[in-house]
Amino acid sequence: MVGGMTPSPQLHPVTDDPACYDDLLAQMAGARFVLIGEASHGTHEFYKERARLTQRLIEERGFEAVVAEADWPDAYRVNRFVRGQAPADTRAEAALGDFGRFPRWMWRNEPTRDFVTWLRAHNARRPQAQAGFYGMDLYSLHRSMDAVVAYLEGVDPAAAQRARQRYSCFEPYGTDPQSYGLATGYGVAEPCEDAAVAQLVELQARTLRRAGEDILAEDERFYAEQNARLALNAERYYRELFRGRQDTWNLRDTHMADTVDALAGHLEAQGQAGKLVVWAHNSHVGDARATEVGWRQDQENLGQYLRQRHPGQTFVLGQTTFQGHVTAADDWGQPARHQAVRPAISGSVEAALHALRPSHYWLSLRGEVPPALQGERLQRFIGVLYRPATERQSHYLHTRLAEQYDAVLHLDRTGALVPLDSPGELPEQAEAGEQPATFPSGE
Template sequence: MKLKLSFILIVFFIAIRAQSKNDLNSEEKEYISKFIYPIKTFNPAEKDHSDLLILNKLIGNSKIVGLGESTHGSSEVYQMKYRISEYLIADKNFNIFSLEANMPESFLMNQYIQEGKGNPKDILKGMYFWLWQTEETLTFVEWLKKYNENHRSKVFFDGFDMQYAKGAVDQIRKIYQENHWPEQEINDLEIALKENNRGFRTYSKKGQKIIAEHLFLIKQKSDTITNPEEKLRFLQNVDIIRQYSELNFIRRDKFMAENIKWLKENYLDSKVIVSAHNYHIAKLNSDRMGYWLNEMYDKDFVNFGFAFYEGTYSASIDGKLGTYNSEKAGPGTLEYKLNSLNIPVFILDLKAIKKDGNKLGNWILQDILFRKTGSGTDKNEFIKTNVANSFDYLIFINKSTNSKLLNGSSR
């Protein structure tokens, strides 16, 4: 009996010791608190923006701001992103909002917020994925439209992805029809895209060459387009189709960075908000869009990763779209440590911690378990990540609830 009790006590104390190793001690908490800026709410309807004034210091004169997300379906994360975006537009003169959605289809939303053309719910549905078919995004779109109605300087809406060719083909065909050009070149392109597809958007080198030949003929038509903006969009749609035909896992992020560069160069005095998953805006590896943006723009690009401790989120798992419980952040995860600070919502200045170099911040400068969930989830939502080298700043929210899907949301 005594032996059994001793064994239980040993196991208990080992567990306590392991737990304490994963917890922040009082010195570490005091140190990390120096780099924390509490945020009073994630709600975009909040009229008092005094808690967001810190963004003036953190962003400085940077012209591109990346806003991430740890899942594609957290209401609080999206609300926080949209609250920050509204502040940057209204107070920091940012004039382009761009998100991880197919570029041609997303551009249709620009026509809605600029001119009132189309139905925003239909446009969001036409952007393919359920991610943006939410009440949170629709509310933000309506805010953009109202902002444009009340300001001389306008905000633009666009995407930067290229996972589908249909929208680009349709918009090119429309230009052909408006100019009364024979549509055979477009028909031939559509046949080539269909016949050379090897499954889920993959094309052989031979197939890519065939598509490139069709695109070359179509591109020549741009010489006769007199409207400069129309010509630029026509050529960009041609390039979206080229990117689509060459798409693979690594190239997608590089192409997204190229499309953001196109936005930056083709909109006057542009300051761009880039909304995408944490994975894409991260600066660390060359398979990330953020890496290429950092290579191109250096200090002109800053990014904010997002994290939450527990709750629910929207996701599509095994083809079933709905609400799912997140994996609660356990000992050893970054979210567990940050939650122990008992601050519901805050911005953490990772750049300043790196610059300070104090050993009390070493735990956050190393690889650490960090949530990575996209439109679905694996059984284990946490992977080892060098968060400090991936993001300039991190926004922590203690509790997530699922994004509010619009009726008819799919995919």
């Protein structure tokens, strides 16, 4: 238990007054990893409140980075922007420009733009205590390989040529990871795993800290190494898609946890504390051991891994809603639209939280928990897809809330996330092979 506190089951109303989170921040004292979830990828209030809390963690508690459920190279463009290292990007909208594939609204939206704008200004005010913005997902197979080659072109052209040669193993499959996964997963073609491993090993040999090298150069080497690690894990992920979705879920969340640990270690090597705020869906941050997919399907997740690796240093906050509206697609690769979210079904976690009142509040799940929230209940998970016609089957799982999170932020009626782009402005570049293993639908 972080901070050694045993708080009462008092409901803490969430208001515009920053002091409404004072006690919650006190409970996070001692944590190096604060995981803030969301019950959907398209709810405005989840993004807004998560940003409010993160700002205070950065300003008041010395947290040094946000790690989002986003691809590493896309998010690193944002990282360069907030640190003043991307002169071509003068506004947050531009810095978020690499989030162009489905579901682009997940990060190209108003609350993320506002947070990124704030973070850049914060870093400008405090150049000696800057905070970064990173991704931890593994869908960017080809972009990560390209980034490795581009980095090496600038520092060692011969090494870049070796990387290009190794990654040419993927060329027969074009830019569609599904084609690669299909051919190698079923044994039709030899996998490119050895080539990806060799490239990572070579880059790791380069990343030993060099005397006199500045932090920016260290960061760029770390960025390239992480891209090489991502390419390796993405190769395994797409190959496993055709062997069983269970393996891909665990592989993906293991990659997320390893990325968080690698980033914390990188910051510590630079003399920092390695304190990170993690933004991801409830299905990733809420301990899978307290869900039916953990009990019955042996699924594990990011929150579970970080709790196991860093006991007493990990705080998990889930976010829930009872009803409202959401930005979501009907199917993978389809345009997002605002949809009405049905009231939560009877007997669910959300229905119990709705009955407690007030409408917006946070509640500690340590120590005594209200009887209505004890034991096993259904909990709703909406990802980038929302399918109200099959609501129970598509979006609910049995969970034990008090084991899943350390606290829950309940926002009873919520609104849809506002994307920066209208549906027709940018093409939804959805490659069939990049569909995730969902938990349970579209996370």
